[in-house]
Amino acid sequence: MSLKNIIDLYRYLNKPVYDSNNRRFSFNGSYTNTLRGKLSEIDFNSKFIQDADFAINGDFVNIDDGFPNCKKNDSIEFTIKLAPDGLIAFHLSWADFIYAANYELIKCNYPEEFYIVEDDYYSKEDGINITDSKLKILVKLVNYLSSQAEGTYFEEKFLCLVYFCKSEEGIVDKMLLKINFNNPTLLVDKIDSDIFNELFLKESDDLLINEKKNIFLTTLNDFLRPLSEEIRFISLVTEIKKFQELFLNNLKLYFDKFSFQKIRQEVANAEIDFSEKCSKTLSDIQAKLLGIPISLAGVIAIFNSKDKYEILMLFIGITFTSLILTSTVKVQLNNLNAIKSASKNVFDGFINRYLSCPETLRDMIVNEKRMLDEQQKETSMWLHIFLILSLSPFVLSLIFIMVIYIPRIFFLYS
Structure with a gap:
């Protein structure tokens, strides 16, 4: 029975x-x-x-x-x-049920079997009762609040939850939340708990779930601390929409800041990568550029030489050295142009992608791009100087031969 x-x-x-x-x-x-x-x-x-x-x-x-x-x-x-006594019983109204079940409700033990006379509602029958749904959500909320509290204890008909919160000044203070279901105003409005559902889960795939929980507790402290202890729980339930708006706003501010830091890191990494590639275009040919002064020494040797075969061998050596150096510098110039094109596309993409970001972030991206452009411009200047220097031994030796030695040869055989 x-x-x-x-x-x-x-x-x-x-x-x-x-x-x-x-x-x-x-x-x-x-x-x-x-x-x-x-x-x-x-x-x-x-x-x-x-x-x-x-x-x-x-x-x-x-x-x-x-x-x-x-x-x-x-x-x-x-x-x-x-x-x-007993909760498995008839209750004239939901108020009577809450009064009888208050102690179990604040312990988050929702009675499975009961009958509400006014609503002709039997809890084990199929069907949805709005008040029953509200109470279950409240119990779920209290269960979550309890799990996040630093301490809990019972005081008369209240469940007392203790939270320790740090103020902006860095002072740790205690906040007390007294929970009692025996108040008809708790069931006035529909309670929307959708945004809290993932917080109520014991396990979550959300990598930022801990951050969200911390934001929830911070919002709870900001919302309830100005109120007296006796009305904090009632105010939280009756103004749950206001609390949710504050929570979502704090969540948005956090993720905006999180995204800001992530974007800054992304831009900085891109700037460092292109800067290193740009520097590498010079460092890779530093050893080979030592061939320039050697070639210039060969030009002096041509100028001082009287032997035509020696002059010819020196000229051939200088020519090959200049060609090798010139081609090497030319390759690095092509690499630099590719780096400039890639960096332009990347940073233009940053600027277009983050148009809605704070002005400080956009200014940072533009400034990083400007400094990278200056580095690329300076690198390009040095590569062009090295290109000219690479050709100079060949040009000088050719001039010496054409201006000095060819006329001398013609003079000897004339």
Whole structure:
């Protein structure tokens, strides 16, 4: 036998007046086979019933002997008094239920079986009851608040949650949140808990779940600290939309800051990468550029030489050296142009992608691009100087030969 048998009887009797103070209901009417069947299904010695009095046609009925068969025009009168205490019981209204279940609710133990007379709502039947849904969300919220508290204790009819919060001045202070469900204003508005669902989960794939929880607690402190302890929980529930807006705003500010740092790191890494590549175009040819002064020494040797074969060999050596150096510098110039093109595309992409970012971030990107452009311009200048220097031994030696030695040869053979 369960509470459902008593509820079925109560509904069959067309829900007579329920005296919540004395926890009883009465009936006076026809005694039928259907009613006899309903009564026979109930164990009147169960934990749900404290007392029951029956009279058929004015005669007392001993329920231990069972209910007699029905006769035509039989009438029955009875009063059933339900057992005191216990949550598996009849409750006239949700307010009565909350009053009776307050201690279990603040411990986050939601009763599985109960009956609300005014709503004709039995908790184990299919269907959705708005108040029931609200209470379950509240219990879920309290459960989460409790899990994040530094300490919990019970004080009379309150669950007290202790939080330690750090102020902007760095001072750690205690905030107390007293929770009691026994207040009708808690059930006035619909409670939207969608944004908290991921916080209520014991396990989450969100890599930033801890940051979100910290922001939740910070928002809770900012929202409740100015209020007195007695109204903090009521204010949190009745103004849950305002609290959610504050939480989402704080969440947005955090992620904007997080994104800002991420973008800064991304831009800085790109600047460092292109800067290193730019520097490498010079460092890679430093050893080879030592061939320039050697070639210039060869030019001096040509100028001082009197032997035409020696001059020819020196000229050939200088020519090959100049060609090698020139081609090497030319390759590095091509690499630099490729680096300049790539860096322009990357930084232009940064600027276009982060148009909506704070002005300081856009200025940082532009400044990084400007400094990189200056470095590339300076590198390009040095590479062009080295290109000219690479060609200079060949040009000078050619001039010496054409201006000095060729006329001398013609003069000797003329």
